[in-house]
Amino acid sequence: MQPGGAPQRRGRVDRYVGVVERVERYEFVDDLGNVIRKAREARFLTREQLAEMVGEKVSTIRRIENNELKPSFELARKLERVLKVKLLVEATDEVFERAVSKAQKRGLTIGDVLGDQLKSEDL
Numbered sequence: 001m002q003p004g005g006a007p008q009r010r011g012r013v014d015r016y017v018g019v020v021e022r023v024e025r026y027e028f029v030d031d032l033g034n035v036i037r038k039a040r041e042a043r044f045l046t047r048e049q050l051a052e053m054v055g056e057k058v059s060t061i062r063r064i065e066n067n068e069l070k071p072s073f074e075l076a077r078k079l080e081r082v083l084k085v086k087l088l089v090e091a092t093d094e095v096f097e098r099a100v101s102k103a104q105k106r107g108l109t110i111g112d113v114l115g116d117q118l119k120s121e122d123l
Contacts, residue, residue: 026073026088033067039083040065054078 029035040050040061047065051058056075063069071079076087 026090028070028076029087029089032070032087033065035085035087036061036079036083037065039085043083050079050082053082 040047045053047058047061051061054061054075055078060069060071060075064071071087073088079085080087
C-alpha cells in the first residue's frame with residue numbers, strides 16, 4: 001500500500017505477465033475458418049447449433065468460418081472442446097518475443113500474440 005491507504009499499482013509490464021502465461025505462446029492453425037467449418041459439418045451441426053453451444057452469435061460463427069474474424073483465445077478454446085479439433089498451436093519464439101515487446105510498450109492484447117502471426121501468413 002502507498003501512503004494514505006491507496007493500493008500500490010503494479011507496473012504495466014507486471015500487469016500483463018499473467019496474460020502472457022495464460023496465452024502460453026499460442027497461435028492459430030493454418031486455414032482456421034475452413035478447419036472450423038469442416039469440423040462443424042462433420043458433426044452435422046448447423047451454424048445456429050454451434051453458436052448456441054459456444055454462447056456466440058450465428059454471425060460471429062459465419063464470420064470466423066469465412067476468415068473475416070479471428071476468435072478470441074477463449075472462444076477458440078470453446079470451439080476446440082465442442083468440435084474436438086486443434087485450433088491453437090504453440091507459437092514460435094519469434095512471435096512470442098514480439099508480443100512481449102509490445103506488452104512492455106503499451107500493454108498486451110490477445111491480438112498481439114495471435115495477430116502478428118496471422119498478418120505474416122496473409123503476405
